[in-house]
Amino acid sequence: MSTDSGTFEHHASSVADILATLSNHQIHRAILKQLPKNANDKNQVYLSTDFGVLADDFALTYKERGASSSEKDASTIGVERSISEAAFDDFSWLRSDGTLSKAKRVKAIIYPQYPEVRLSGFLTIDNSMPSALSVTFTQKFPNAKRLLVLGVRAGGECVGILYTDISDALIEEVKALPANDRAKACKIVEIGKPGINNLLNLLIPFVGVQLPGCRLNKMGSTLPFTGTQVCGYTLEHCLGISSNSDKDGDIFGIELKTHTSKKLTLFTPEPDFGFYAENFAGFMNLFGYVDGDGDMRLTGLHRANIPCSKTGLVLKVTEFRVGADGEWLRNELGERIRFPYDESSALSAKTDVLQVVLLDANGFVAAGWSFARLMNSWGAKHNEVVYIPAEKAVNGNAAQFAAGFTVGVKFSRTVMLCQKTSAERLYKAINDGVIFLDPAPKLHASDASKHKRRAQWRVNDISKAAESLYETVSHVTLPSIRD
Numbered sequence: 001m002s003t004d005s006g007t008f009e010h011h012a013s014s015v016a017d018i019l020a021t022l023s024n025h026q027i028h029r030a031i032l033k034q035l036p037k038n039a040n041d042k043n044q045v046y047l048s049t050d051f052g053v054l055a056d057d058f059a060l061t062y063k064e065r066g067a068s069s070s071e072k073d074a075s076t077i078g079v080e081r082s083i084s085e086a087a088f089d090d091f092s093w094l095r096s097d098g099t100l101s102k103a104k105r106v107k108a109i110i111y112p113q114y115p116e117v118r119l120s121g122f123l124t125i126d127n128s129m130p131s132a133l134s135v136t137f138t139q140k141f142p143n144a145k146r147l148l149v150l151g152v153r154a155g156g157e158c159v160g161i162l163y164t165d166i167s168d169a170l171i172e173e174v175k176a177l178p179a180n181d182r183a184k185a186c187k188i189v190e191i192g193k194p195g196i197n198n199l200l201n202l203l204i205p206f207v208g209v210q211l212p213g214c215r216l217n218k219m220g221s222t223l224p225f226t227g228t229q230v231c232g233y234t235l236e237h238c239l240g241i242s243s244n245s246d247k248d249g250d251i252f253g254i255e256l257k258t259h260t261s262k263k264l265t266l267f268t269p270e271p272d273f274g275f276y277a278e279n280f281a282g283f284m285n286l287f288g289y290v291d292g293d294g295d296m297r298l299t300g301l302h303r304a305n306i307p308c309s310k311t312g313l314v315l316k317v318t319e320f321r322v323g324a325d326g327e328w329l330r331n332e333l334g335e336r337i338r339f340p341y342d343e344s345s346a347l348s349a350k351t352d353v354l355q356v357v358l359l360d361a362n363g364f365v366a367a368g369w370s371f372a373r374l375m376n377s378w379g380a381k382h383n384e385v386v387y388i389p390a391e392k393a394v395n396g397n398a399a400q401f402a403a404g405f406t407v408g409v410k411f412s413r414t415v416m417l418c419q420k421t422s423a424e425r426l427y428k429a430i431n432d433g434v435i436f437l438d439p440a441p442k443l444h445a446s447d448a449s450k451h452k453r454r455a456q457w458r459v460n461d462i463s464k465a466a467e468s469l470y471e472t473v474s475h476v477t478l479p480s481i482r483d
Helices: 013-022 135-139 168-175 195-206 231-238 278-285 371-374 396-403 423-431 461-468
Strands: 029-033 045-048 060-069 079-087 091-094 100-102 107-111 116-119 146-153 156-163 181-190 210-212 213-214 223-226 254-259 264-267 314-321 355-361 365-370 384-394 405-409 414-419 457-459 470-478
Touching: 013 029, 013 146, 013 156, 013 168, 013 181, 029 168, 045 181, 060 371, 116 264, 146 168, 181 223, 195 231, 195 254, 195 414, 210 231, 231 355, 231 384, 231 405, 264 355, 278 365, 314 423, 355 371, 355 423, 365 371, 414 461, 423 461, 457 461
Parallel strands: 091 156, 254 384
Antiparallel strands: 029 146, 029 181, 045 116, 060 079, 079 107, 091 100, 107 116, 146 156, 210 405, 213 223, 264 457, 314 355, 355 365, 384 405, 384 414, 414 470
16 A cells, blocks of 8 residues: 655665665664554654653753643643653754755653653754654554654764555564663664764874864864863864864764863753742852952852752752642642652653752752753763863973963873763762762852853762763773874
């Protein structure tokens, strides 16, 4: 039965055909899901009960949508839950002619009350879409067999491929593929990618030797650089990445992080709720201290569940819960009760109630980070990271020093490769104290333009912390071409 002649629909007689298509488009891993009858642009496409099926592989931007209440789970009927949305940062549909068509905003909708994850927003920038995902198609061909393939490219980019008129033989082949750990109905194929080996080969000429501290401007010129980012900029210069580039230390979809000490900052998301977000000046005046210049500052190591002596605040990972009667569990004042983070329960069921907060002794929320705020700084961009130890000193090359390259940078030949992180690993690391908050905001006494908002999420020893943050950690010593 032929069901379409659309510009986005594909045909395959075997998994080998699908693998060939993936390889031709630089896709190194893919999720395969046979679609049910009612999967269309109106009903959305049900994918899984676990958003990690997507979050583990694809670059996503999270935000909270409006509240809704469950209509099918008796234990939560009437309880309004905030729906989370995770939009793909880069999604393209593969046309049948082999070209890619950028989508406007394909997104995963996370319904925590069920929980379930559904895909929607399939239109491309020219307002077209796979016809086999339309309501019209599913009404006309209710028994059509369709296979959705979500291919992962470097940097978490997604390529969507829709197969139609698939045979029973192909269905059986797909069923025999390994299942995704988070969803048995989602099958996985791995092709592998050469990115990491290519990157390591590019690094070889630049490790183990002092280099002039510099940066590459957007015109391709080499400029001296002496600032705090000198190591990162110098490495990017070595690899031909402009300091004005949007790549942000990214090459082959791999994140590069240089560090001069084991203690380093992983990311810097600011609070998006609590007193800090509502009234920064009030927050600083209430919890900060006056420095020698008359400015208000706030410092101090804030590790989960340990009160900070400098601020009197304690960092906690908390969640709200629904009771057996289907209502929020509340205290005698009618306030929802904050429970300690339960790492054994599914994150997809609590994306709207999971919070990292700074609380005072009375439980007042001085600052808070939503799930969306933290995940927008973590996620797939950290799925493959190379940590490169570096040293900086006065440049010993007299000619370079005279030319303005006063700082010398030396990169270690031994680098650390880290692969596969997840939201669960991030929250567990915060809750266990592996990641801690080391803030350094400043409220200037007289000039608001000099206020600084700085939330530094750090680890004491990245070599040890990596074991918690990543599934795979390895150390590679690169050969030196000068040996």
